Amino acid sequence: MSNEDGLLPSVIEVAKVEDITPRMRRVTFAGRGVEVYASDPTRVPNIKLIFPRENGDLDLPVNTGGRRLEWPDPTLKAQVRTYTVRRLDPAASEMDIDFVRHGDEGLASAWAERARPGDRIAAAGGGGIVAPPADWYLIVGDETALPAIGRMLERLPEGARGTAVVEVADEGERQDLRSPADIEIRWVHRDGAPAGTTTHLADAATAVPIPDGELKRFAWVSAESATVLRMRRYLRNEAGFDRRSTLVIGYWRHGMTETGYGRTTDHDRDFTEHDA
Missing domain, CATH: 2.40.30.10 (Translation factors)
Structure with a gap:
């Protein structure tokens, strides 16, 4: 046709x-x-x-x-x-x-x-799903999520604030990320460690101060499976995010193909989260 x-x-x-x-x-x-x-x-x-x-x-x-x-x-x-x-x-x-x-x-x-x-x-x-309007954003991902993060940052509302934590292999993998929002970019380098074998990204993301008060917050996380599962627990149990104010999806799992990962766990999705 x-x-x-x-x-x-x-x-x-x-x-x-x-x-x-x-x-x-x-x-x-x-x-x-x-x-x-x-x-x-x-x-x-x-x-x-x-x-x-x-x-x-x-x-x-x-x-x-x-x-x-x-x-x-x-x-x-x-x-x-x-x-x-x-x-x-x-x-x-x-x-x-x-x-x-x-x-x-x-x-x-x-x-x-x-x-x-x-x-x-x-x-x-x-x-797919885009980030909703919010006052403060936490955006977390590795290099597999970097294209999505770059696109997302360019479309965040002016006046919003937040932090993006991005893991890459080394300093040479940093990109020029821009946003109309006031977003701090924190780069995390593996410096020789294979992707998916460290806790660097989750460690750095859980160290970001989360603002209190009446702010509308939103957290977006995409990375290797172990990282997204840890971040989901942290956002709900420690950081005080409502499920509907988060979107946490695994992009890949160490040792598996995308097809196998999707078939076995549907990329670790939780359909109670934001429009998931």
């Missing part, structure tokens, strides 16, 4: 590849496929990407005329990964997606490592 009416899946083509830090690669997609994807503004901040199989074939699910896709070959779902749309410009039909560079470790990372202008993948869907 044609996607003339903005139906997915949409094949998107690489226009530019740029390393914004040594371990973060930004891929810019452009053209008709992005135009189709951007025709529905509800398809951000997250995007489900379909990557080619090992033989290079880009197989697609079938759209029968609505939002729901049919997957005739169930093995195709193993080619799907979820990412953040870092930038979407509907007028220019351009979209940026940032990939953490892991070399050949993982489906998406291996593709991004070799991505060149003209290469194609597909967009199968999108959506």
Whole structure:
């Protein structure tokens, strides 16, 4: 079926590849496929990407005329990964997606490592939850959450305050994060330790002073599973956050694929939290 009416899946083509830090690669997609994807503004901040199989074939699910896709070959779902749309410009039909560079470790990372202008993948869907209006924010994540954090910070309300705690490999992985809100950025470096093997991020996040009073507070946490589970306990049991004032979702679990993590624990979601 044609996607003339903005139906997915949409094949998107690489226009530019740029390393914004040594371990973060930004891929810019452009053209008709992005135009189709951007025709529905509800398809951000997250995007489900379909990557080619090992033989290079880009197989697609079938759209029968609505939002729901049919997957005739169930093995195709193993080619799907979820990412953040870092930038979407509907007028220019351009979209940026940032990939953490892991070399050949993982489906998406291996593709991004070799991505060149003209290469194609597909967009199968999108959506997700954005941070609600608040007076004070606590934002916590590792490099896998950094694209989402950067996008979120740019859209926080002017006059709000808060702290963002971000774990990266080392000082060279810091990015220039900007926000209309008054947000303090605290960088945490692993300095040689593998991702997901330390408590540095949670230690730094639980050390952030939480304001008292009548402020409307909101906490957003996305990182490795052990970190998000610890942060959920801390926010509820020690920091005094109401469940509906938090959104805590695991992006990955050490030693598991995204598909396996999602299948076994649904990314450690708690559906009593903010619009989860």
